[in-house]
Amino acid sequence: MLKAFILCTVVISLACVCVAVLSMQWRQIQMLRVELLNLEQQVKLVTGSRADGETCCHSAARCGVEQRTIMHLVPVSTHSYDERDLTVLTWAVGRGYGAGLQLSGETITVVNNGTYFIYSQVLYKDTTWVMGHVITKRMNGAETKLMKCLKSMPSNVSLPLNSCYTAGAHFLESGSVIELSIPRKSADLILSAQATFLGIFSV
Structure with a gap:
């Protein structure tokens, strides 16, 4: 009975550890998703993306970007x-x-x-x-x-x-x-x- 109790305790402990690790990984994934969304927003601001798909790179003069000669x-x-x-x-x-x-x-x-x-x-x-x-x-x-x-x-x-x-x-x-x-x-x-x-x- 004692061995069974110890084995059960170990299994429960391992399960708790696994749940904790998965929870941490899930939080990290969520944080990475947020960072990715922020980066996408910054890229859109830099390149001047518009609803019609046109970007500043395709219209440098209109976006006020100096074109190198x-x-x-x-x-x-x-x-x-x-x-x-x-x-x-x-x-x-x-x-x-x-x-x-x-x-x-x-x-x-x-x-x-x-x-x-x-x-x-x-x-x-x-x-x-x-x-x-x-x-x-x-x-x-x-x-x-x-x-x-x-x-x-x-x-x-x-x-x-x-x-x-x-x-x-x-x-x-x-x-x-x-x-x-x-x-x-x-x-x-x-x-x-x-x-x-x-x-x-x-x-």
Whole structure:
């Protein structure tokens, strides 16, 4: 009888423990549900969800969100200016959005004042011992060199390949004209989108 009583007591105790654990887990589940609902409400407020399913992301201007201007350019062709000892590239838009920048063949015109991050890379295939390019800003007749990139070329003339990458942030006034040029006429470049590119975006 004593053994049966002890066994019964143990079973009842275990059952009480199980009930207590289940009760705690149930409360935790309820708390998680409340937190999840709160998070959903916060996400709806941030994205501006509406009854018709439209969100702020689809209508940035209407929701008062500033849209970042981005332009990534890929090379189309090169042109050599013998009198200036320069080679310049003609570009096409590979990716971009926003109305703050305008491409016109060889140059980018800045529409809106602001700080912009500019990046560029050129892959050279040239036997000249050093190659490089310059990012220039022209504004009201004045010319400013924003960035320079220089790279020594391989001594092996049978494979004269090397790339040069440069990047930096600059404040650009409305009307600024940006150009990438190689200070060497008839420079030999690799005109592929993965090897040679120019990009600019507002920060």
